[in-house]
Amino acid sequence: MNRHIVFILILIFNISATYAENNNEYNKIIENLRCLVCQNQSLSESDSNLAKDLRSKVKSMLDSGKSEKEIYKFMSDRYTDYVLYNPPLKKSTFLLWYGPFLILVISIIFLIRFSGKSEKSSFKSKFVNNDNEKLKINSPKKNKKYFYLIAFLFIPVLTLSIYSYSSEYMRYKISYYFESKDPIIDITITIHNDILTNISGNEVLFVYARRSNGMRVPLAIDIFDVTKSKKNYNVRLDNTMSMIKAQTLASADEVIVEARISKHKKAMTMPGDFIGTSGAFKIKSSNYIMLKINSVVKEE
Amino acid sequence: MIHKLSVLPISIFLVILYFLFSGLSKDPTLIPSPLIGKPVPEFSSTTLFEKKTITNTDLLGETYLLNVWGSWCYGCSIEHDFIMDINSKKTIKIYGLNYKDKRFAAINWLEKKGNPYKSIIFDDTGSIAIDFGVYGAPETFLINDEGIVIHKHIGPIDQAYYKKIILPVIEK
Numbered sequence: 001m002n003r004h005i006v007f008i009l010i011l012i013f014n015i016s017a018t019y020a021e022n023n024n025e026y027n028k029i030i031e032n033l034r035c036l037v038c039q040n041q042s043l044s045e046s047d048s049n050l051a052k053d054l055r056s057k058v059k060s061m062l063d064s065g066k067s068e069k070e071i072y073k074f075m076s077d078r079y080t081d082y083v084l085y086n087p088p089l090k091k092s093t094f095l096l097w098y099g100p101f102l103i104l105v106i107s108i109i110f111l112i113r114f115s116g117k118s119e120k121s122s123f124k125s126k127f128v129n130n131d132n133e134k135l136k137i138n139s140p141k142k143n144k145k146y147f148y149l150i151a152f153l154f155i156p157v158l159t160l161s162i163y164s165y166s167s168e169y170m171r172y173k174i175s176y177y178f179e180s181k182d183p184i185i186d187i188t189i190t191i192h193n194d195i196l197t198n199i200s201g202n203e204v205l206f207v208y209a210r211r212s213n214g215m216r217v218p219l220a221i222d223i224f225d226v227t228k229s230k231k232n233y234n235v236r237l238d239n240t241m242s243m244i245k246a247q248t249l250a251s252a253d254e255v256i257v258e259a260r261i262s263k264h265k266k267a268m269t270m271p272g273d274f275i276g277t278s279g280a281f282k283i284k285s286s287n288y289i290m291l292k293i294n295s296v297v298k299e300e
Numbered sequence: 301m302i303h304k305l306s307v308l309p310i311s312i313f314l315v316i317l318y319f320l321f322s323g324l325s326k327d328p329t330l331i332p333s334p335l336i337g338k339p340v341p342e343f344s345s346t347t348l349f350e351k352k353t354i355t356n357t358d359l360l361g362e363t364y365l366l367n368v369w370g371s372w373c374y375g376c377s378i379e380h381d382f383i384m385d386i387n388s389k390k391t392i393k394i395y396g397l398n399y400k401d402k403r404f405a406a407i408n409w410l411e412k413k414g415n416p417y418k419s420i421i422f423d424d425t426g427s428i429a430i431d432f433g434v435y436g437a438p439e440t441f442l443i444n445d446e447g448i449v450i451h452k453h454i455g456p457i458d459q460a461y462y463k464k465i466i467l468p469v470i471e472k
Contacts, residue, residue: 036435049400050435053426078433080334103312110308148306155309217378243374244456267374 029058029071032085042085103155111152182239183249185209185220185287189233189259192294195274201228203261207235212254212280218242219249226261233259254280259291273297333433333452340366340447341431348398348406348420356447358419363469364393366441367417367457368429370401371409373437379456380413386462387416391470396420399429399437442469 027044033054035046043051043058054075061071075083095102187207191199203226208218220241224233237257242248249255261274269275276293335341344355359366367383369376387394396417398406401424410417423429432441435454442451442465451465 050426053400053430057427057430077334078430079435080433107309151306151309155312158313244378267377 025068026059026062029062029068030055032072033058033075034083034085036079036083107152107155111149114148114152183283183285183287184239185237185249185255185257185283185289187233187235187237187257187259187289187291189235189276189291189293191231191233191261191274192292193231195261195293195296196228196231198274199226199228199261200263201226203263204265205233206260206262206267207233207237207257209237209249209252209255209257211252212256215247217244217247219247219252219255235259249283252283255283256280257289257291259293260297261293269297271297271299333449335433335441335449336452338449340441340443340449341428343421343428343431345421345423345428348396348403348422351422354419354421359395359443360447361445362393363442363444364395364418365466366395366397366432366443368397368399368432368434368437368439368441370399370437371405372401373399375456376438377413379438379458380416382456382458382462383416384414386466392466393418397429397432397434398422398424399434400424400426442466444469 030044031042033043035041035043035048035051035054037046037048037050041051043055057074058071061074066074072084189205189207205224205226206221207224208221210216210218220237220239221243222235222237222241224235237249239248239250257278259276260269262270263272264270273296274293275295275297276291278289278291281287281289340356340359342356344353346352347354365386383394386392394417396419398420401422403422403424406420406422421428426434432439438456440453440457440461441449442453443449450469453461453465
Protein backbone atom coordinates (compact mmCIF):
# COMPACT_ATOMS: atom_id res chain seq x y z
CA MET A 1 0.00 0.00 0.00
CA ASN A 2 2.68 2.42 1.09
CA ARG A 3 4.77 1.48 -1.88
CA HIS A 4 1.92 2.38 -4.18
CA ILE A 5 1.55 5.78 -2.63
CA VAL A 6 5.25 6.45 -3.01
CA PHE A 7 5.08 5.34 -6.61
CA ILE A 8 2.15 7.63 -7.35
CA LEU A 9 3.85 10.53 -5.59
CA ILE A 10 6.97 10.02 -7.65
CA LEU A 11 4.86 9.89 -10.78
CA ILE A 12 3.03 13.11 -9.92
CA PHE A 13 6.26 14.82 -9.01
CA ASN A 14 7.83 13.73 -12.27
CA ILE A 15 4.94 14.88 -14.37
CA SER A 16 4.80 18.26 -12.71
CA ALA A 17 8.57 18.59 -12.99
CA THR A 18 8.54 17.92 -16.71
CA TYR A 19 5.56 20.17 -17.05
CA ALA A 20 7.39 22.98 -15.28
CA GLU A 21 10.45 22.40 -17.41
CA ASN A 22 8.40 22.50 -20.55
CA ASN A 23 6.68 25.61 -19.32
CA ASN A 24 9.98 27.34 -18.69
CA GLU A 25 11.14 26.49 -22.16
CA TYR A 26 7.81 27.65 -23.53
CA ASN A 27 8.10 30.97 -21.74
CA LYS A 28 11.64 31.43 -22.93
CA ILE A 29 10.73 30.74 -26.55
CA ILE A 30 7.78 33.09 -26.65
CA GLU A 31 9.94 35.76 -25.02
CA ASN A 32 12.41 35.40 -27.87
CA LEU A 33 9.87 35.62 -30.66
CA ARG A 34 8.59 38.91 -31.91
CA CYS A 35 4.92 39.60 -32.31
CA LEU A 36 4.62 40.58 -35.95
CA VAL A 37 1.63 42.83 -35.82
CA CYS A 38 2.53 44.85 -32.75
CA GLN A 39 5.87 46.51 -32.59
CA ASN A 40 8.18 46.05 -29.64
CA GLN A 41 6.22 43.27 -28.08
CA SER A 42 7.25 39.69 -27.85
CA LEU A 43 4.82 36.86 -28.42
CA SER A 44 4.49 36.48 -24.68
CA GLU A 45 3.37 40.06 -24.17
CA SER A 46 1.03 40.51 -27.05
CA ASP A 47 -2.69 39.99 -26.93
CA SER A 48 -3.19 40.04 -30.68
CA ASN A 49 -4.89 37.13 -32.40
CA LEU A 50 -1.83 36.22 -34.43
CA ALA A 51 0.31 36.17 -31.29
CA LYS A 52 -2.23 33.88 -29.62
CA ASP A 53 -2.14 31.53 -32.61
CA LEU A 54 1.64 31.50 -32.73
CA ARG A 55 1.82 30.91 -28.99
CA SER A 56 -0.42 27.89 -29.29
CA LYS A 57 1.69 26.72 -32.23
CA VAL A 58 4.82 26.94 -30.07
CA LYS A 59 3.04 25.04 -27.32
CA SER A 60 1.89 22.26 -29.62
CA MET A 61 5.34 21.98 -31.18
CA LEU A 62 6.92 21.70 -27.73
CA ASP A 63 4.37 19.09 -26.72
CA SER A 64 5.17 17.06 -29.80
CA GLY A 65 8.81 17.05 -28.76
CA LYS A 66 10.23 19.70 -31.07
CA SER A 67 13.38 21.43 -29.85
CA GLU A 68 13.80 25.13 -29.26
CA LYS A 69 15.98 25.38 -32.36
CA GLU A 70 13.43 23.65 -34.54
CA ILE A 71 10.75 26.07 -33.37
CA TYR A 72 12.90 29.11 -34.16
CA LYS A 73 13.59 27.65 -37.57
CA PHE A 74 9.91 27.00 -38.16
CA MET A 75 9.13 30.63 -37.34
CA SER A 76 11.96 32.18 -39.33
CA ASP A 77 11.14 30.01 -42.36
CA ARG A 78 7.73 31.61 -42.41
CA TYR A 79 8.29 35.08 -41.02
CA THR A 80 12.00 35.68 -41.76
CA ASP A 81 14.63 36.41 -39.14
CA TYR A 82 12.58 39.45 -38.23
CA VAL A 83 10.54 37.23 -35.95
CA LEU A 84 13.63 36.36 -33.87
CA TYR A 85 14.75 38.80 -31.22
CA ASN A 86 18.29 37.46 -31.51
CA PRO A 87 19.05 37.47 -35.22
CA PRO A 88 21.34 34.59 -36.18
CA LEU A 89 24.93 35.16 -37.17
CA LYS A 90 25.03 35.11 -40.96
CA LYS A 91 26.87 36.91 -43.74
CA SER A 92 24.25 39.61 -43.89
CA THR A 93 24.16 40.10 -40.13
CA PHE A 94 27.91 39.93 -39.58
CA LEU A 95 28.25 43.70 -39.31
CA LEU A 96 25.31 43.86 -36.98
CA TRP A 97 27.04 41.54 -34.56
CA TYR A 98 30.66 42.56 -34.89
CA GLY A 99 30.51 46.02 -36.49
CA PRO A 100 30.88 48.02 -33.29
CA PHE A 101 33.76 45.86 -32.07
CA LEU A 102 35.41 46.15 -35.45
CA ILE A 103 35.20 49.91 -35.26
CA LEU A 104 36.46 49.83 -31.69
CA VAL A 105 39.49 47.75 -32.68
CA ILE A 106 40.23 49.90 -35.72
CA SER A 107 40.07 53.09 -33.73
CA ILE A 108 42.29 51.66 -30.99
CA ILE A 109 44.87 50.72 -33.62
CA PHE A 110 44.69 54.22 -35.04
CA LEU A 111 44.91 55.69 -31.59
CA ILE A 112 48.05 53.75 -30.67
CA ARG A 113 49.78 54.47 -33.96
CA PHE A 114 48.86 58.09 -33.91
CA SER A 115 49.78 58.83 -30.32
CA GLY A 116 53.13 57.09 -30.85
CA LYS A 117 53.91 59.32 -33.79
CA SER A 118 53.02 62.54 -32.09
CA GLU A 119 55.10 61.64 -29.05
CA LYS A 120 58.09 61.10 -31.28
CA SER A 121 57.57 64.41 -32.98
CA SER A 122 57.21 66.18 -29.68
CA PHE A 123 60.40 64.51 -28.54
CA LYS A 124 62.07 65.85 -31.63
CA SER A 125 60.84 69.30 -30.95
CA LYS A 126 62.13 69.01 -27.42
CA PHE A 127 65.57 68.21 -28.72
CA VAL A 128 65.55 70.78 -31.44
CA ASN A 129 64.13 73.63 -29.48
CA ASN A 130 66.01 73.37 -26.29
CA ASP A 131 65.58 76.99 -25.44
CA ASN A 132 63.00 79.38 -24.09
CA GLU A 133 60.83 79.09 -27.16
CA LYS A 134 60.20 75.43 -26.32
CA LEU A 135 56.88 76.04 -24.63
CA LYS A 136 55.50 78.18 -27.38
CA ILE A 137 56.19 75.60 -30.06
CA ASN A 138 55.19 72.64 -27.97
CA SER A 139 51.87 73.79 -26.65
CA PRO A 140 49.91 73.85 -29.93
CA LYS A 141 51.26 70.41 -30.78
CA LYS A 142 50.22 69.12 -27.40
CA ASN A 143 46.76 70.57 -27.91
CA LYS A 144 46.51 68.87 -31.23
CA LYS A 145 47.53 65.59 -29.70
CA TYR A 146 44.79 65.80 -27.11
CA PHE A 147 42.32 66.74 -29.79
CA TYR A 148 43.01 63.55 -31.71
CA LEU A 149 43.14 61.50 -28.55
CA ILE A 150 39.69 62.70 -27.62
CA ALA A 151 38.46 62.36 -31.19
CA PHE A 152 39.54 58.75 -31.43
CA LEU A 153 38.21 57.84 -28.03
CA PHE A 154 35.02 59.58 -28.97
CA ILE A 155 34.36 57.54 -32.12
CA PRO A 156 33.88 54.14 -30.50
CA VAL A 157 31.82 55.61 -27.70
CA LEU A 158 29.68 57.47 -30.20
CA THR A 159 29.37 54.43 -32.42
CA LEU A 160 28.27 52.26 -29.56
CA SER A 161 25.76 54.80 -28.37
CA ILE A 162 24.34 55.28 -31.86
CA TYR A 163 24.25 51.54 -32.18
CA SER A 164 22.15 51.25 -29.07
CA TYR A 165 19.95 54.03 -30.38
CA SER A 166 19.38 52.01 -33.48
CA SER A 167 17.60 49.39 -31.43
CA GLU A 168 14.02 49.05 -32.34
CA TYR A 169 12.71 50.65 -29.21
CA MET A 170 14.83 53.73 -29.63
CA ARG A 171 13.98 53.93 -33.30
CA TYR A 172 10.36 53.86 -32.37
CA LYS A 173 10.89 56.61 -29.85
CA ILE A 174 12.83 58.74 -32.29
CA SER A 175 10.35 58.29 -35.09
CA TYR A 176 7.56 59.08 -32.66
CA TYR A 177 9.32 62.30 -31.80
CA PHE A 178 9.65 63.22 -35.45
CA GLU A 179 6.09 62.29 -36.19
CA SER A 180 4.60 63.89 -33.16
CA LYS A 181 3.61 66.88 -35.26
CA ASP A 182 1.05 64.64 -36.89
CA PRO A 183 -2.46 65.41 -35.83
CA ILE A 184 -4.10 63.77 -32.88
CA ILE A 185 -7.73 63.89 -31.90
CA ASP A 186 -8.67 63.50 -28.27
CA ILE A 187 -12.25 62.55 -27.76
CA THR A 188 -14.38 62.28 -24.69
CA ILE A 189 -17.36 60.09 -25.40
CA THR A 190 -20.45 60.13 -23.24
CA ILE A 191 -23.16 57.54 -23.65
CA HIS A 192 -26.70 58.80 -23.17
CA ASN A 193 -28.41 57.32 -20.12
CA ASP A 194 -31.28 55.77 -22.10
CA ILE A 195 -28.78 54.02 -24.35
CA LEU A 196 -26.66 52.91 -21.43
CA THR A 197 -29.61 50.97 -20.01
CA ASN A 198 -29.91 49.09 -23.32
CA ILE A 199 -26.34 47.89 -23.26
CA SER A 200 -25.81 44.22 -22.48
CA GLY A 201 -22.02 44.24 -22.36
CA ASN A 202 -21.57 42.22 -25.55
CA GLU A 203 -21.17 45.24 -27.79
CA VAL A 204 -18.08 46.93 -29.08
CA LEU A 205 -17.46 50.61 -29.47
CA PHE A 206 -15.95 51.81 -32.73
CA VAL A 207 -14.42 55.26 -32.64
CA TYR A 208 -13.21 56.62 -35.92
CA ALA A 209 -12.51 59.73 -37.90
CA ARG A 210 -13.39 60.00 -41.55
CA ARG A 211 -13.27 62.69 -44.19
CA SER A 212 -16.20 65.08 -44.07
CA ASN A 213 -16.61 64.57 -47.80
CA GLY A 214 -15.79 61.71 -50.10
CA MET A 215 -14.41 58.38 -48.98
CA ARG A 216 -15.98 56.84 -45.90
CA VAL A 217 -12.85 54.88 -45.08
CA PRO A 218 -11.80 55.59 -41.51
CA LEU A 219 -8.61 57.62 -41.34
CA ALA A 220 -8.09 56.43 -37.81
CA ILE A 221 -10.05 53.86 -35.87
CA ASP A 222 -10.01 52.31 -32.45
CA ILE A 223 -12.18 49.61 -30.98
CA PHE A 224 -13.21 49.08 -27.37
CA ASP A 225 -15.26 46.59 -25.45
CA VAL A 226 -18.31 48.17 -23.93
CA THR A 227 -19.32 47.49 -20.36
CA LYS A 228 -22.70 48.14 -18.80
CA SER A 229 -21.55 50.58 -16.20
CA LYS A 230 -19.07 52.71 -18.11
CA LYS A 231 -20.57 55.95 -19.29
CA ASN A 232 -17.52 57.85 -20.44
CA TYR A 233 -14.65 56.85 -22.69
CA ASN A 234 -11.52 58.83 -23.38
CA VAL A 235 -10.04 58.06 -26.73
CA ARG A 236 -7.09 59.37 -28.67
CA LEU A 237 -6.93 58.87 -32.43
CA ASP A 238 -3.63 59.43 -34.17
CA ASN A 239 -1.88 58.97 -37.46
CA THR A 240 -0.84 55.40 -36.79
CA MET A 241 -4.39 54.13 -36.50
CA SER A 242 -5.24 54.22 -40.18
CA MET A 243 -6.46 51.24 -42.14
CA ILE A 244 -4.91 52.13 -45.46
CA LYS A 245 -1.48 53.60 -45.70
CA ALA A 246 -2.32 56.70 -47.71
CA GLN A 247 -5.48 57.46 -45.78
CA THR A 248 -4.34 58.93 -42.49
CA LEU A 249 -5.47 61.82 -40.33
CA ALA A 250 -2.62 63.91 -41.69
CA SER A 251 -3.93 63.46 -45.24
CA ALA A 252 -7.29 65.09 -44.51
CA ASP A 253 -8.22 68.71 -43.80
CA GLU A 254 -11.74 68.30 -42.60
CA VAL A 255 -12.97 65.31 -40.67
CA ILE A 256 -15.99 63.93 -38.88
CA VAL A 257 -15.59 61.79 -35.80
CA GLU A 258 -18.10 59.07 -35.09
CA ALA A 259 -18.54 56.79 -32.12
CA ARG A 260 -20.74 53.78 -32.70
CA ILE A 261 -21.76 50.97 -30.40
CA SER A 262 -22.28 47.83 -32.45
CA LYS A 263 -24.12 44.75 -31.25
CA HIS A 264 -22.96 42.81 -34.27
CA LYS A 265 -19.35 43.87 -33.80
CA LYS A 266 -19.30 44.82 -37.47
CA ALA A 267 -17.25 47.56 -39.04
CA MET A 268 -20.22 48.50 -41.20
CA THR A 269 -23.00 50.58 -39.73
CA MET A 270 -26.00 48.38 -39.05
CA PRO A 271 -29.55 49.23 -38.03
CA GLY A 272 -29.87 49.17 -34.27
CA ASP A 273 -26.37 50.54 -33.67
CA PHE A 274 -26.07 53.46 -31.28
CA ILE A 275 -24.22 56.34 -32.75
CA GLY A 276 -22.84 59.77 -31.97
CA THR A 277 -21.48 62.03 -34.69
CA SER A 278 -19.46 65.19 -34.45
CA GLY A 279 -19.86 68.03 -36.89
CA ALA A 280 -17.21 68.43 -39.55
CA PHE A 281 -14.16 70.25 -38.26
CA LYS A 282 -10.86 71.40 -39.66
CA ILE A 283 -8.11 69.23 -38.35
CA LYS A 284 -5.26 70.86 -36.42
CA SER A 285 -2.21 69.25 -34.90
CA SER A 286 -4.06 68.81 -31.64
CA ASN A 287 -7.83 68.52 -31.45
CA TYR A 288 -10.26 67.95 -28.65
CA ILE A 289 -13.91 67.15 -29.06
CA MET A 290 -16.74 65.90 -26.93
CA LEU A 291 -19.10 63.38 -28.39
CA LYS A 292 -22.46 62.15 -27.19
CA ILE A 293 -23.79 58.81 -28.27
CA ASN A 294 -27.44 59.71 -28.37
CA SER A 295 -29.12 58.23 -31.44
CA VAL A 296 -30.04 54.90 -32.94
CA VAL A 297 -29.31 53.90 -36.51
CA LYS A 298 -32.63 53.25 -38.26
CA GLU A 299 -33.48 50.70 -40.90
CA GLU A 300 -32.52 51.97 -44.35
CA MET B 301 44.15 73.54 -40.59
CA ILE B 302 42.15 70.35 -40.91
CA HIS B 303 44.29 67.32 -40.42
CA LYS B 304 43.58 64.59 -42.95
CA LEU B 305 43.02 62.08 -40.16
CA SER B 306 40.14 64.08 -38.78
CA VAL B 307 38.25 63.55 -42.02
CA LEU B 308 38.01 59.85 -41.27
CA PRO B 309 35.98 59.95 -38.04
CA ILE B 310 33.69 62.59 -39.46
CA SER B 311 33.05 60.60 -42.61
CA ILE B 312 32.46 57.41 -40.63
CA PHE B 313 30.04 59.31 -38.45
CA LEU B 314 28.20 60.67 -41.50
CA VAL B 315 27.91 57.23 -43.08
CA ILE B 316 26.47 55.79 -39.88
CA LEU B 317 24.12 58.73 -39.60
CA TYR B 318 22.94 58.16 -43.15
CA PHE B 319 22.12 54.52 -42.52
CA LEU B 320 20.34 55.24 -39.28
CA PHE B 321 18.22 57.97 -40.83
CA SER B 322 17.37 55.87 -43.85
CA GLY B 323 16.20 53.25 -41.36
CA LEU B 324 13.77 55.71 -39.83
CA SER B 325 11.77 56.14 -43.01
CA LYS B 326 11.36 52.42 -43.61
CA ASP B 327 8.11 50.81 -42.60
CA PRO B 328 9.10 48.22 -40.01
CA THR B 329 5.71 46.52 -40.25
CA LEU B 330 6.34 45.32 -43.80
CA ILE B 331 8.11 42.01 -43.61
CA PRO B 332 9.43 40.50 -46.83
CA SER B 333 8.20 36.99 -47.44
CA PRO B 334 10.78 34.22 -47.23
CA LEU B 335 8.40 32.20 -49.42
CA ILE B 336 9.21 34.08 -52.62
CA GLY B 337 10.90 31.80 -55.12
CA LYS B 338 9.82 28.78 -53.09
CA PRO B 339 6.96 26.36 -53.59
CA VAL B 340 3.65 26.90 -51.89
CA PRO B 341 3.59 25.15 -48.51
CA GLU B 342 1.71 21.90 -48.44
CA PHE B 343 -1.79 22.04 -47.07
CA SER B 344 -4.95 20.05 -47.04
CA SER B 345 -8.28 21.51 -46.10
CA THR B 346 -11.87 21.76 -47.25
CA THR B 347 -13.46 24.26 -49.58
CA LEU B 348 -15.70 26.88 -48.05
CA PHE B 349 -18.88 26.14 -50.00
CA GLU B 350 -18.76 22.49 -51.05
CA LYS B 351 -16.65 21.23 -48.12
CA LYS B 352 -14.62 19.17 -50.58
CA THR B 353 -10.99 18.31 -49.86
CA ILE B 354 -8.55 20.75 -51.41
CA THR B 355 -4.75 20.49 -51.34
CA ASN B 356 -1.86 22.49 -52.72
CA THR B 357 -1.52 20.13 -55.69
CA ASP B 358 -5.08 20.92 -56.82
CA LEU B 359 -3.99 24.45 -57.65
CA LEU B 360 -1.05 23.51 -59.86
CA GLY B 361 -1.04 24.06 -63.62
CA GLU B 362 -1.82 27.72 -64.00
CA THR B 363 -0.79 31.07 -62.58
CA TYR B 364 -3.14 32.23 -59.87
CA LEU B 365 -3.69 34.70 -57.09
CA LEU B 366 -4.19 33.48 -53.57
CA ASN B 367 -6.07 36.09 -51.58
CA VAL B 368 -6.15 35.78 -47.79
CA TRP B 369 -9.37 37.25 -46.45
CA GLY B 370 -11.98 37.04 -43.75
CA SER B 371 -15.45 38.46 -43.35
CA TRP B 372 -14.25 40.16 -40.16
CA CYS B 373 -11.49 41.98 -41.99
CA TYR B 374 -12.12 45.58 -42.89
CA GLY B 375 -9.27 45.88 -45.39
CA CYS B 376 -10.76 42.92 -47.24
CA SER B 377 -14.03 44.73 -47.87
CA ILE B 378 -12.04 47.66 -49.21
CA GLU B 379 -10.14 45.55 -51.73
CA HIS B 380 -13.12 43.38 -52.61
CA ASP B 381 -14.26 45.61 -55.49
CA PHE B 382 -10.82 45.40 -57.06
CA ILE B 383 -10.76 41.65 -56.74
CA MET B 384 -14.19 41.43 -58.38
CA ASP B 385 -12.82 43.70 -61.07
CA ILE B 386 -9.74 41.56 -61.67
CA ASN B 387 -11.91 38.45 -61.84
CA SER B 388 -14.19 40.07 -64.45
CA LYS B 389 -11.16 40.54 -66.72
CA LYS B 390 -10.81 36.74 -66.79
CA THR B 391 -7.03 36.99 -67.14
CA ILE B 392 -6.08 35.21 -63.95
CA LYS B 393 -7.71 32.73 -61.59
CA ILE B 394 -8.22 33.84 -58.04
CA TYR B 395 -8.32 31.48 -55.09
CA GLY B 396 -9.33 32.54 -51.63
CA LEU B 397 -7.89 31.54 -48.29
CA ASN B 398 -10.63 32.19 -45.78
CA TYR B 399 -8.63 33.13 -42.69
CA LYS B 400 -9.92 32.62 -39.14
CA ASP B 401 -13.53 32.93 -40.10
CA LYS B 402 -16.78 31.16 -39.51
CA ARG B 403 -18.29 29.31 -42.42
CA PHE B 404 -21.69 30.98 -42.31
CA ALA B 405 -20.20 34.44 -41.83
CA ALA B 406 -17.86 33.98 -44.79
CA ILE B 407 -20.62 32.63 -47.06
CA ASN B 408 -22.93 35.43 -45.99
CA TRP B 409 -20.28 38.01 -46.76
CA LEU B 410 -19.68 36.61 -50.23
CA GLU B 411 -23.39 36.37 -51.00
CA LYS B 412 -23.75 40.04 -50.16
CA LYS B 413 -20.68 41.26 -52.00
CA GLY B 414 -20.20 38.73 -54.77
CA ASN B 415 -17.79 35.83 -55.06
CA PRO B 416 -14.72 36.40 -57.24
CA TYR B 417 -12.97 33.21 -56.13
CA LYS B 418 -12.69 30.05 -58.19
CA SER B 419 -12.44 28.10 -55.00
CA ILE B 420 -11.94 28.98 -51.36
CA ILE B 421 -9.71 27.18 -48.89
CA PHE B 422 -11.29 27.22 -45.47
CA ASP B 423 -8.76 27.87 -42.70
CA ASP B 424 -10.69 28.54 -39.52
CA THR B 425 -7.78 27.84 -37.20
CA GLY B 426 -5.32 29.92 -39.18
CA SER B 427 -2.77 27.12 -39.34
CA ILE B 428 -2.48 27.12 -43.13
CA ALA B 429 -2.02 30.88 -42.98
CA ILE B 430 0.84 30.45 -40.49
CA ASP B 431 2.55 28.16 -43.00
CA PHE B 432 2.16 30.91 -45.57
CA GLY B 433 3.67 33.44 -43.16
CA VAL B 434 0.47 35.45 -43.07
CA TYR B 435 0.38 38.02 -40.33
CA GLY B 436 -2.72 39.97 -41.16
CA ALA B 437 -5.46 39.92 -43.73
CA PRO B 438 -5.70 40.94 -46.46
CA GLU B 439 -2.61 39.48 -48.06
CA THR B 440 -2.26 38.37 -51.64
CA PHE B 441 0.16 35.87 -53.11
CA LEU B 442 0.93 35.58 -56.80
CA ILE B 443 1.80 31.99 -57.63
CA ASN B 444 2.94 30.58 -60.96
CA ASP B 445 1.88 27.40 -62.79
CA GLU B 446 4.57 25.35 -61.04
CA GLY B 447 3.31 26.42 -57.66
CA ILE B 448 6.19 28.81 -56.96
CA VAL B 449 5.40 31.99 -55.05
CA ILE B 450 6.37 34.98 -57.20
CA HIS B 451 5.11 37.90 -55.17
CA LYS B 452 3.43 38.74 -51.91
CA HIS B 453 1.37 41.82 -51.25
CA ILE B 454 0.40 42.92 -47.76
CA GLY B 455 -2.71 45.03 -47.34
CA PRO B 456 -5.57 45.73 -49.74
CA ILE B 457 -4.69 45.39 -53.40
CA ASP B 458 -5.64 48.01 -55.97
CA GLN B 459 -5.44 48.95 -59.63
CA ALA B 460 -1.74 49.73 -59.37
CA TYR B 461 -1.06 46.25 -58.05
CA TYR B 462 -2.85 44.75 -61.04
CA LYS B 463 -0.90 46.86 -63.52
CA LYS B 464 2.50 46.58 -61.90
CA ILE B 465 2.53 43.05 -60.58
CA ILE B 466 -0.08 40.88 -62.27
CA LEU B 467 -0.08 42.19 -65.85
CA PRO B 468 3.65 41.66 -66.50
CA VAL B 469 3.33 38.05 -65.33
CA ILE B 470 0.25 37.29 -67.44
CA GLU B 471 1.66 38.88 -70.55
CA LYS B 472 4.80 36.76 -70.45
